[in-house]
Amino acid sequence: MTPTTWFKRHGLASWLLLACLLLVVFPLLFDNFRLNLVGKYLSYGFVAIGLVMLWGYGGVLSLGQGVFFGLGGYCMAMFLKLEASDPITTKIQSTPGIPDFMDWNQLTALPVWWVPFEHLSFTLLAVALVPAILAFVIGYAMFKRRVGGVYFAIITQAVTLILTVLIIGQQGYTGGVNGITDLKTLNGWDIRTDSAKVILYFVNAGLLLAAILVCGWIQRSKLGTLLLAMRDKEDRVRFSGYDVSMFKVFVFCLSAMLAGIGGALFTLQVGFMSPSLVGIVPSIEMVIFAAVGGRMSLIGAVYGALLVNAGKTYFSESFPELWLFLMAALFIGVVLAFPNGLAGLYETYVKPRIGKRKPTAAAAPVDALAQHPAATTLDALPPGLTREEC
């Protein structure tokens, strides 16, 4: 059991390092504009850790996390938009008091399903629950029928496409291709000011660090063990009395909820939400964040989201036409050269060089392998099987 406790301590150490980086180093190092950018990248960190749980642990690849990111983001944007559309500021509209894009699209009243989003508490619940409920419906329908692997990935792509088409097509209700823009205040608190952006950055970083702890706890629980076991031998888990599909549904809902929270924080920090952020390409980019960071590592996934997004900002400013090719090359490179991402590189090359405790933990399996041949194992048989009772 010592390797486990050691690993736990080590996991905590890298968590503290990340916390230090996010809460101390970045705020000291960057100006407000850059810090806000980092905050935007960190909102993708939620999606990335959700994918670690779903893809890395659960073995289920979803190419549609943008849907859940978008749903969370849109829920938050709807609340902010309603607050920004009070009757006084919108008095020049033919119907004052409704969002401007509705007025442009000849709507004369607020649609019924928009009404609950006037309340912040409902909105905050919806941010997490709307994605989770959609994930539950999709997940239940798919996993109960044993749809998995590449078929599941394709279906999530289809869902992504449907959502984008729906948002763009229903311009009067969703703001269409422009998205929901001109967001101003959250319960009267102006989110566009520099100080608000710094506060939102810290809220985002804090929530992300908390989410990592929660996911880490899930990974160490029996549920985490079962997810790993399912990835290894699904039938063995099923024939040990577990309803495998419900575990997949759970982890899919968890990843959707995390993505929704990330989307809401994105909206708050960036100030708008649009269909271009939830489509097929962004959804695939989200998988790349997790892949680059390491799909088995929560902390690694956050670094992946930070690095890939920073690279995206840098390259799309400097060489806009090259960015997509670079992104594709990065993904292929990760899959071919280092399938466990940055975290995997760290595990193989960096970790063995730091600390002397690691070699003992690593040596144990090697020794076991060395004495693996059947002859040795037979002589070393414990008494249990030689005992004669019948």
Next chain:
Amino acid sequence: MSNTDFVLAIEDLSVSFDGFKAIDALTLYLDRGELRVIIGPNGAGKTTLLDLICGKTRATGGSIKFKNEEMLGQAEHKIVRAGIGRKFQTPSIYENLPVFKNLEVSFPRGRGVFGALAFKCTDDVSSRVQEVATEIGLAAKLDMEAGLLSHGEKQWLEIGMLLMQDPELLMLDEPIAGMSARERDLTAELLKRICQNRSVIVIEHDMEFVKRIAHKVTVMHQGKILAEGSMEQVQKDERVIDVYLGH
């Protein structure tokens, strides 16, 4: 079908794949505490029969009653929870997890999503793991990654994972395949011990091994039962010699 004292009562069971009858109106009864060995040539439907009992394959017709409760059409995990454990032909263990975790995960508690989240490895769980590990001879290797075990040990580990659930009916598909002579001896002893308070069905090809463990032997051929009885009876049966044992 009326209720019986048998732990497992299979009646008129059939399944066909694209018109091919893999199991054809098969009837079989199993007593409590009995160790039954099913033998037969390749393609006789032995593994399919186990698949049907544990719900992996859906039957076309018939009935499988376990303790007088109909099992046909139930979800796999419910059949397991009713008390039927099944070992697969190739060792089916979680290679990336330590032996301890392999056994712990098989402990029948916290089987729902939230139950699994709240599950704690309490003293009764770890003492049960120790107990089973001693039974299967892996007590000294609890911390070893299961993938590093020898082939025979993997087979034992899977049997141990089933024992964790304390099933009333244990089904083993070729448990000694790929084992050395010594490992076979140990497995025979293990099987004799574990069938003392449960019923066991074993599929096996090795006649020497069958002779040592079987209470009763069922010979299957083309989805039907060809003969049933003690090993001596079956060995003398002309039809069995023709299709399986050879002259």
